[in-house]
Amino acid sequence: MKFNKLNLLILLILLTLPLVTACSNGSEPAPAEEPAPVEEPEAADEYEELTNTELILATTTSTENSGLLDFILPIFNEMFGIETKVVAVGTGAALQMGVDGEADVILAHAKANEEELVANGDTLERFDVMYNDFIIVGPPSDPAGLSENAPADVNAGYALIAENQAPFVSRGDNSGTHIMELSLWESSGVGAPSEDWYVEAGQGMGDVILMASEMEAYTMTDRATYLAMKDDVELDIVLEGDETLFNQYGVMAVNPDKGDHINYPAAERFVDWILAPETQELIAEFGVEEYGEPLFFPNAK
Amino acid sequence: MDNFVSGFKDAFQLIITLDPEFFEIVRLSMVVSLTATLLAAIFAIPFGTWLGIKEFPGKRILVRIIYTLMSMPPVVIGLVLFLLFLRNGPLGEFRLNFTATAMIIAQFVLVTPIITGVVFNGTKERGPDIQALARTMGASPIQTVWLLIREMRINILSAVVTGYGRAMSEVGAVMVVGGNIKGHTRIMTTTIAMLRNMGEYSLAIATGIVLLLISFLINSLLYHWQQER
Numbered sequence: 432m433k434f435n436k437l438n439l440l441i442l443l444i445l446l447t448l449p450l451v452t453a454c455s456n457g458s459e460p461a462p463a464e465e466p467a468p469v470e471e472p473e474a475a476d477e478y479e480e481l482t483n484t485e486l487i488l489a490t491t492t493s494t495e496n497s498g499l500l501d502f503i504l505p506i507f508n509e510m511f512g513i514e515t516k517v518v519a520v521g522t523g524a525a526l527q528m529g530v531d532g533e534a535d536v537i538l539a540h541a542k543a544n545e546e547e548l549v550a551n552g553d554t555l556e557r558f559d560v561m562y563n564d565f566i567i568v569g570p571p572s573d574p575a576g577l578s579e580n581a582p583a584d585v586n587a588g589y590a591l592i593a594e595n596q597a598p599f600v601s602r603g604d605n606s607g608t609h610i611m612e613l614s615l616w617e618s619s620g621v622g623a624p625s626e627d628w629y630v631e632a633g634q635g636m637g638d639v640i641l642m643a644s645e646m647e648a649y650t651m652t653d654r655a656t657y658l659a660m661k662d663d664v665e666l667d668i669v670l671e672g673d674e675t676l677f678n679q680y681g682v683m684a685v686n687p688d689k690g691d692h693i694n695y696p697a698a699e700r701f702v703d704w705i706l707a708p709e710t711q712e713l714i715a716e717f718g719v720e721e722y723g724e725p726l727f728f729p730n731a732k
Numbered sequence: 733m734d735n736f737v738s739g740f741k742d743a744f745q746l747i748i749t750l751d752p753e754f755f756e757i758v759r760l761s762m763v764v765s766l767t768a769t770l771l772a773a774i775f776a777i778p779f780g781t782w783l784g785i786k787e788f789p790g791k792r793i794l795v796r797i798i799y800t801l802m803s804m805p806p807v808v809i810g811l812v813l814f815l816l817f818l819r820n821g822p823l824g825e826f827r828l829n830f831t832a833t834a835m836i837i838a839q840f841v842l843v844t845p846i847i848t849g850v851v852f853n854g855t856k857e858r859g860p861d862i863q864a865l866a867r868t869m870g871a872s873p874i875q876t877v878w879l880l881i882r883e884m885r886i887n888i889l890s891a892v893v894t895g896y897g898r899a900m901s902e903v904g905a906v907m908v909v910g911g912n913i914k915g916h917t918r919i920m921t922t923t924i925a926m927l928r929n930m931g932e933y934s935l936a937i938a939t940g941i942v943l944l945l946i947s948f949l950i951n952s953l954l955y956h957w958q959q960e961r
Contacts, residue, residue, distance in 0.1 A: 521931070523930045523931040524928070524930060524931035525931075526931065527931030603914055604930055605931075606930075632911055632912060632913055633913075633914060633918065633923075633926040634911065638911070642830060645818065645829050645830065
């Protein structure tokens with residue numbers, strides 16, 4: 432390929448343009464409907480001095496996709512002058528980031544696995560933050576008849592899906608949701624499904640909901656992600672309210688012994704802040720305006 | 733660093749144990765990318781050659797569009813096709829989403845401008861001479877294009893290799909239209925993306941190593957073939 436000088440010049444300008452615009456993009460407008468900042472907790476004096484203002488939060492896709500973090504994090508950032516970087520991945524990767532010392536604080540929903548990290552000394556104490564619930568959604572025609580025969584009994588519902596060989600899309604990605612789904616197949620007596628009706632996607636919740644809608648299949652999802660996508664998909668709730676479908680979120684600071692790069696002072700502020708009554712109230716408010724019901728139920732002790 | 737070391741170990745293990753699930757993933761990757769590249773080549777080689785020698789109004793803008801499409805992000809191609817293939821979309825009746833066919837179509841759309849562009853560039857430079865030669869020999873237009881393709885074969889080969897490399901390495905489009913379904917539409921790049929999200933770093937690196945090995949083998953074969961001709 433040959434370029435004459437003019438073409439080369441134009442190419443150079445085009446290639447450097449994004450750099451120039453990226454640099455001049457410093458100030459972002461603040462979100463319009465931000466709730467009023469709450470008062471700083473009194474315990475603030477007891478914290479270690481904050482030397483690094485960058486906090487890395489490893490969390491599951493559900494907290495980010497639902498919009499909860501966008502709703503509450505700006506308040507935390509403003510209160511402490513901290514810049515929180517959210518890495519939203521599957522539960523497996525979020526916990527692994529803690530083990531590797533790649534994150535400062537973890538917000539996840541796989542209690543047993545989280546307690547393993549605490550026991551191994553990868554993280555400090557784990558605290559309950561909130562819970563949400565899972566629901567089973569399916570095509571409006573409901574070919575396996577869940578809404579009629581098992582509207583609130585997840586074991587019976589899973590058995591019906593298997594019995595009717597109705598298509599079911601599984602996360603298939605070792606996420607907290609996937610681990611829970613697998614244990615439900617076990618407890619419903621189906622075992623480990625491997626037939627053609629059982630589709631293993633290996634993707635995030637939003638992608639799986641889209642796939643289920645397209646394939647006229649059932650899937651299990653957290654309520655928050657479903658409500659956020661409800662208008663774009665042809666899926667109805669066919670099963671909800673079974674207590675086994677409640678999903679507990681926990682927060683843990685990564686053990687500062689993992690190295691100087693762990694921002695423990697910011698992490699301990701985050702943990703205390705998300706457990707504080709004011710933040711817990713905010714969590715309960717989230718989603719009420721848009722969906723008419725809360726998406727997460729705070730239950731910090 | 734541990735992830736790289738254990739990645740190499742896992743890669744070795746994947747190859748020697750002949751894990752059937754893994755080999756199905758490798759097989760599908762190659763079938764999808766080779767089919768897409770072959771179909772793209774059948775269309776793009778004559779088209780690029782023709783474009784290189786033919787003058788017509790609007791050619792400059794057409795060439796610019798092709799160059800732009802050469803840098804089209806795969807995820808955008810995936811998204812556009814996904815929306816077209818939606819059950820309620822314009823092509824919904826064919827039920828293409830989440831099938832290997834959709835993945836081949838996506839990679840075809842991705843690779844065709846690349847092969848066209850590279851072939852066009854080569855033909856543009858050497859084409860007129862070859863065309864003049866063909867004219868003095870009294871060749872028909874079809875014979876002229878054929879002669880051009882024969883003379884330009886090394887350039888064409890590198891166009892196809894570039895296209896195949898792009899098809900084999902992309903993840904954005906096949907993830908969207910294929911869905912990474914185990915045993916149906918899961919290929920090497922989508923597996924790597926999935927493993928990363930699961931925190932299985934060393935297995936992800938291992939899959940990447942196998943992907944590179946396959947590319948190396950295919951490129952070696954093509955290079956060898958090019959030397960012999």
